[in-house]
Amino acid sequence: MSGVNRVLFDAPGPRARRRIAVASVVSVLVMAGVVVLGLVQFGRNGQLVAAKWTYFTQAPILRFLLSGIGTTGEVAAVCAVLALPLGAVLALGRMSDSRVLTAVCVVFIEFFRSVPLLMVIYIFLLAVPKSGYTFPVFWQLVIPIVLCSGAVLAEVFRAGVMALDSGQSEAAYALGMKRRQVMWIVVFPQAIRLVVPTLVSQLVSLLKDSTLGYAVSVAELLNQAKDLSSYTHYFIQSYTVVAVVYILVNAAISQFAHALERRARRKPRAGGVVPDPDGTRPATELDSETLRVA
Amino acid sequence: MSEILKHIGVLVGGLGVTVELSLLGFVGAAVLGIALTIMRVSPVTPLRAFGTLYVEVFRNIPLLVFLFLFVFGLPDAGISFPLFTSEAICLAMYFAAFACEAMRGGINAVPVGQAEAARALGMTFTQSLRLIILPQAFRTMVQPLANVLIGIVLGSSLGAAVGVSELTGRVQILELQYDEPLPTVGLAALGYVVITLTIALVAGRVQKRMAVRR
Numbered sequence: 001m002s003g004v005n006r007v008l009f010d011a012p013g014p015r016a017r018r019r020i021a022v023a024s025v026v027s028v029l030v031m032a033g034v035v036v037l038g039l040v041q042f043g044r045n046g047q048l049v050a051a052k053w054t055y056f057t058q059a060p061i062l063r064f065l066l067s068g069i070g071t072t073g074e075v076a077a078v079c080a081v082l083a084l085p086l087g088a089v090l091a092l093g094r095m096s097d098s099r100v101l102t103a104v105c106v107v108f109i110e111f112f113r114s115v116p117l118l119m120v121i122y123i124f125l126l127a128v129p130k131s132g133y134t135f136p137v138f139w140q141l142v143i144p145i146v147l148c149s150g151a152v153l154a155e156v157f158r159a160g161v162m163a164l165d166s167g168q169s170e171a172a173y174a175l176g177m178k179r180r181q182v183m184w185i186v187v188f189p190q191a192i193r194l195v196v197p198t199l200v201s202q203l204v205s206l207l208k209d210s211t212l213g214y215a216v217s218v219a220e221l222l223n224q225a226k227d228l229s230s231y232t233h234y235f236i237q238s239y240t241v242v243a244v245v246y247i248l249v250n251a252a253i254s255q256f257a258h259a260l261e262r263r264a265r266r267k268p269r270a271g272g273v274v275p276d277p278d279g280t281r282p283a284t285e286l287d288s289e290t291l292r293v294a
Numbered sequence: 295m296s297e298i299l300k301h302i303g304v305l306v307g308g309l310g311v312t313v314e315l316s317l318l319g320f321v322g323a324a325v326l327g328i329a330l331t332i333m334r335v336s337p338v339t340p341l342r343a344f345g346t347l348y349v350e351v352f353r354n355i356p357l358l359v360f361l362f363l364f365v366f367g368l369p370d371a372g373i374s375f376p377l378f379t380s381e382a383i384c385l386a387m388y389f390a391a392f393a394c395e396a397m398r399g400g401i402n403a404v405p406v407g408q409a410e411a412a413r414a415l416g417m418t419f420t421q422s423l424r425l426i427i428l429p430q431a432f433r434t435m436v437q438p439l440a441n442v443l444i445g446i447v448l449g450s451s452l453g454a455a456v457g458v459s460e461l462t463g464r465v466q467i468l469e470l471q472y473d474e475p476l477p478t479v480g481l482a483a484l485g486y487v488v489i490t491l492t493i494a495l496v497a498g499r500v501q502k503r504m505a506v507r508r
Contacts, residue, residue, distance in 0.1 A: 008335055008401070008409060008419075008423070008427065009337055009419075010413060012337060016337075020337050020338055023338045023341070024338050024339055024340050024341075027338060027340045027341050027344075028340045031340065031344060041371055041372060041373065042371050044372070045370060045371045045372045047370060047371050110487070110491070111483070111487065113490070114444070114448075114486055114487045114489075114490035114491065115448075115483050115486050115487065116447075116448040116449075116450075116451030116452075116462055116486060117448070117451075118451045118452060118454055118455070118462050119451060119461075119462045119465060119479070119482060119483065119486070122462065122465060122466050122469060122479075123475070123479055126466070126469040126470065126475060127469060127475030127476070127479055130473070130475055204353075204354065207356070208356035208357065208358075209356075211356040211358045211359060212358065212455075214358070214455065215455065222356070222358060222359055222362070225362075226362070229366070235366045235367040235370050236363070236367040236368070236370050236371060239359060239362050239363040239366070239367050240363065240367070242359060243355050243359050243360070243363060246354065246355055246356055246359055247350075247351055247354045247355050250353075250354035250355075251350060251354045254353070254354065
């Protein structure tokens with residue numbers, strides 16, 4: 001929704017338009033004032049010196065940061081490749097006929113959804129080695145992320161199955177298919193298609209999770225910035241640079257997910273969510289924004 | 295055994311810090327989120343633009359990066375707070391973006407006809423907001439806002455990375471000091487599971503109570 005919210009307001013008349021114009025000018029002035037105050041505060045403490053910022057355009061520094069971006073991408077990619085099947089298996093297990101299997105999957109999913117990732121990482125970093133086997137640092141980061149986001153993805157897949165029109169499975173049963181066939185041949189493939197936008201936006205979560213690599217010293221982007229800043233003492237500058245990189249990459253991924261969502265809404269496929277002419281579909285669990293936040 | 299009993303005290307203290315951080319963070323995020331929501335649905339273009347920019351930035355920056363910037367970066371610019379306060383501010387600012395999206399989603403889910411009908415009946419703007427829009431919007435906000443709160447609880451664990459000694463931080467310290475990882479980790483995990491399941495349960499109850507019976 002880019003335009004003015006149509007739920008709350010009528011089209012403004014002449015007096016309302018004048019008030020809006022005044023409010024616009026005042027708010028621009030206030031925002032500009034805050035920005036200027038911030039810049040003055042930074043300038044007074046010598047944080048705006050050009051050298052501190054142009055430092056990051058030097059080739060070796062760029063190469064150092066780029067290697068961090070590479071590792072971050074690698075971590076996120078490996079996690080995505082492993083977490084997707086794990087999530088699918090957990091979702092299918094949770095919805096299976098077997099009570100035992102369902103219970104196991106519920107416990108797994110709920111546990112890893114409600115325990116912070118950092119603690120799981122500490123388990124693999126500090127507790128697991130005491131049992132005699134130490135994973136390489138890369139896997140000390142990847143395994144916890146896969147476990148936690150696998151649990152989240154399982155719920156995404158399940159939400160997709162729930163959102164599918166029940167006529168699909170009813171028709172399949174009517175054709176004489178068995179429960180397992182209904183799930184594998186009819187329901188699950190369509191559910192996957194429904195949740196593709198959500199899956200894409202989960203990539204943002206993976207990229208954010210990869211920043212916890214600092215805890216196990218995986219040389220991902222944030223860790224590189226940390227090393228750089230402890231060497232140069234350009235704390236604000238290093239972290240700002242990597243923050244901008246993360247924001248741009250993640251914003252691009254979110255935009256892509258939104259585009260997929262819009263396309264899916266425009267061309268509803270068989271069994272999809274009923275299209276809403278107003279575009280005011282109530283927030284469902286499927287919406288990428290409401291599903292999981294951190 | 296006595297070691298474990300001693301740990302329980304430390305861990306319960308950590309749980310207290312986690313709960314405190316989460317509540318402070320949630321209240322802050324809710325207040326900021328309301329302000330951002332008002333900006334994003336207002337007819338004033340600069341305010342709308344600011345709201346959108348804020349939400350886009352904070353939804354896409356990793357919490358840990360923001361925390362590092364705030365805790366390690368800002369003191370260089372002469373802005374510094376105690377660690378606990380810093381983390382509470384960070385959690386509030388970060389999750390305000392998600393709270394805003396949850397609230398805006400709720401308002402947008404109210405069909406346009408409802409507001410139009412309210413205006414047609416001659417209600418003023420505040421009347422239609424208070425009597426028609428917000429009660430319906432709140433219904434669809436409960437679950438997303440509960441997710442935000444759960445996100446804050448889990449996010450507060452990153453305090454361990456900047457030296458706030460909450461539950462996860464204390465688990466790390468105990469694991470390093472003593473050789474009994476299992477009970478420590480088990481107890482701490484139990485703490486988190488209890489908190490998040492309680493939030494989910496309460497949210498479910500509230501939602502059920504507010505559901506429209508037709």
